[in-house]
Amino acid sequence: MYLLIPAAGSGRRMGSNRNKLLLEVRSRPIIAWTLLAAQASRYISWIGIISQPIDWQEFQEIIADLQLSKPVELIKGGSTRQESVYNGLQALPATAEQVLIHDGARCLATPNLLDRCAEAIHNSPGLIAAVPVKDTIKVVDENGIIQSTPDRRQLWAAQTPQGFDVKLLKQCHAEGIRQAWEVTDDAALFEKCGYQVRIVEGEETNLKVTTPQDLAIAEFILRTRLGEE
Ligand code: CTP
Numbered sequence: 001m002y003l004l005i006p007a008a009g010s011g012r013r014m015g016s017n018r019n020k021l022l023l024e025v026r027s028r029p030i031i032a033w034t035l036l037a038a039q040a041s042r043y044i045s046w047i048g049i050i051s052q053p054i055d056w057q058e059f060q061e062i063i064a065d066l067q068l069s070k071p072v073e074l075i076k077g078g079s080t081r082q083e084s085v086y087n088g089l090q091a092l093p094a095t096a097e098q099v100l101i102h103d104g105a106r107c108l109a110t111p112n113l114l115d116r117c118a119e120a121i122h123n124s125p126g127l128i129a130a131v132p133v134k135d136t137i138k139v140v141d142e143n144g145i146i147q148s149t150p151d152r153r154q155l156w157a158a159q160t161p162q163g164f165d166v167k168l169l170k171q172c173h174a175e176g177i178r179q180a181w182e183v184t185d186d187a188a189l190f191e192k193c194g195y196q197v198r199i200v201e202g203e204e205t206n207l208k209v210t211t212p213q214d215l216a217i218a219e220f221i222l223r224t225r226l227g228e229e
């Protein structure tokens with residue numbers, strides 16, 4: 001299975017002056033934890049890290065340090081996540097029929113989750129990891145007035161990995177460019193093109209490290225997972 005890791009963001013909400021994926025949790029850069037999960041996955045055999053050239057030297061050093069046995073390629077990122085994934089899809093080897101896309105910022109996803117997604121893609125040309133939402137979600141207008149309260153039983157919080165048939169996803173990205181769709185995940189493009197996207201049960205701990213609070217939570221989860229005090 002081919003894995004693309006979007007890692008070309010700037011980490012604005014982290015308030016850091018560099019790519020948040022280079023910040024450390026438990027003494028390793030965030031991206032290193034993501035790569036370790038990919039390395040431990042049974043099915044992933046190729047890894048493409050979509051990233052900004054300014055970070056390439058540091059990423060190369062991290063990759064070398066981890067002594068990964070799987071091939072890793074660096075692919076130039078774009079100015080939005082959508083553009084970054086588009087570049088990643090173009091850079092996939094011609095043999096890639098299916099792909100998993102997993103945000104570098106979701107550094108706590110387990111190898112088991114990656115593998116469950118890799119298995120599920122054989123029965124569904126589009127899938128995403130997701131968890132049921134715990135909060136009651138409100139739809140609110142620009143004046144701060146609630147417009148509606150959707151039934152929570154139908155609401156799922158989208159995560160990555162997201163898995164797709166490569167040919168179809170490329171087609172959806174091309175359509176997205178034609179129609180100037182702006183989306184925050186690849187499933188949204190697949191949905192807009194009328195293709196089915198299936199849910200794979202995600203993980204509560206698979207958070208996207210976005211703010212400084214998330215860094216502290218990730219630190220805690222890893223410490224617990226690694227059996228440290
Ligand atoms: N990403 C990317 N290319 C971009 C923007 C984001 O590959 N132009 C990646 C990020 O590196 C991250 C994932 O997409 O792994 C999810 O994005 P997000 O959590 O929003 O990260 P940032 O865009 O870096 O953070 P922020 O939105 O706070 O600036």
Ligand code: MG
Nearest residue numbers: 009010011081
């Ligand atoms: Mg972002």
